[in-house]
Amino acid sequence: MSTSPKNRQTIRLANDDKLNAELISHLNSFVYYLTVEKGMAENSVESYRRDVRDFLEYNPKPLSEYTAQDITGYLTDLMEAGLVNTSVARKRVALKQFFTFLEDNGENIQVDFAQVPKIKIGQHLPDYLDVETMLKLLDGLPTSTPLEKRNKVMLELLYATGMRISELLNLTIHDINFSEQVILVRGKGSKQRFVPFVDSVAVLLQEYIKDVRPVLLKFEHTDILFLNNRSQKLSRMGFWKILRKITQEAGLKQEITPHTFRHSFATHLLEAGINLRIVQALLGHSSLNTTQIYTHINTRYLVETHRMYHPRA
Template sequence: MDTLIDQFIHFLAVEKGLSPNTLESYQRDMVAYTAYLQEQGVTRIEDSTRSQIIGYLMTLQEKGRATATLSRNLASIRAFYQYLVRDKYIDKDPSIHLETPKIEKRLPKVLSVEEVERLLDSPPVDSPAGLRDKAMLELLYATGIRVSELVNLDVSDVNLEMGFVKCMGKGSKERIIPLGSVAIQMVRHYLQAGRPKLVKQPGETALFLNHLGKQITRQGFWKIIKRYAQKANIRTEITPHTLRHSFATHLLENGADLRSVQEMLGHADISTTQIYTHVTRSRIKDIYAKTHPRA
């Protein structure tokens, strides 16, 4: 089964062009699923059944896994069986007609404009690391890019004269996003006074570097944003994705059209972007309830 999983992941990488993070997720799901099958005495994938898929999902549910996790696992299992049928490893797909668990759409947590300003003003700009942190936070809020896209930026991906950043999103899709004047100013300051003191190798192309002169990691940035959220006295549980959510919500609240926000976020389907319209409606109701004398 391990060989089939490896072949499946290779297929997703080459034929579908999925990102390394997505491939890792598929592999993790399939390793866990096939381990369950082996615990049930199934040593060949062609001997697995619909009942065993249901049993596996029920086991995850009993362990307290979220509905979204169950749904993602079922999607991975379906994709695996579809691949096996396609390449004639098996004759029938046992996952056909299994219903996807209904996921409750949770509204993403967003920061107020005032909270964002406190967060962005937190990094000191008197050190190379502080300049880097300030530039990263400003760029993240200015563009709404994913944290993986942020840390993977090269110096050549940012055009400060024209005012845009180029990033590679999910499925290796490139998109161009405009930069605001504050983000341009901070990235320029970082490139002039911060990055030259962090870089160790002349040929390094990564835009944002850690103290070793290497490309900063997602985990490294996670720690950075947590530290500055605490410094800014932000009580909301914050992740790097919080600024992406805030970016989209604040744009829509100020009159941006949904299609433009969809394009900037890199969503393939506009229904994914529409959740932010629910956020803005929810915030409007909250403001009304707090401010109207007869609410």
């Protein structure tokens, strides 16, 4: 199929040394498909090409080995790095188009995009739960089985410390200091920080390490704190599935992500009057500007409180 002279565009093909010949070939075929068969605008095609190339460079491997977990981990890293939701959502669309194109052309593709969480667009302020809803969710978590007890500890810890999900899943048993009641958190760029945790979480952690983790560990040897039922490090995708199931069973209509706990942590501290710079240190933000996104929520809370309680309101 060819384009008419009037609508003919320049097809910019990939030629990047970071990708092997097979990946470059498939990317070029995708670019040709978008340009010639779908007739997309040149700027749109270039955006798609760049989005797909960035992902392939981020995690280069045979196409048949990519999974939904790879896509989710990549998009999560972009969001944690501060990329706006609209850009992350566009990258998800580009990757979905790319892998669908490959599958339609007979490639053995294992990526199921139904397992890749959709990205909210137009959400300028971070999602968070109010204090009552958060406590109701956490207090209602079942703790009958070892896995349920593990899930309870993880969610309580996320809310108590404001850790990123990647930081939580990378914790080791040596990072917990019960005498000082702090956790050594390894953040982005090899940066480390100590984050305190409350007494109730200390009790849960001690019980988990003493009674639950040995059951999950079985006969394996690893320092990783949170394990799956195969005695391995819990993955991001595994955590997403756990959280989705928990929120569905709790009847929450709002979409809850691991970052919801981090945002709720920061928002509730600011609502309680904690200094912004302390919240910055707890979150591991290198710039105060990053933390200041939460002051918009805090201001809204103050306005609502003022209207509710001021005698002249």
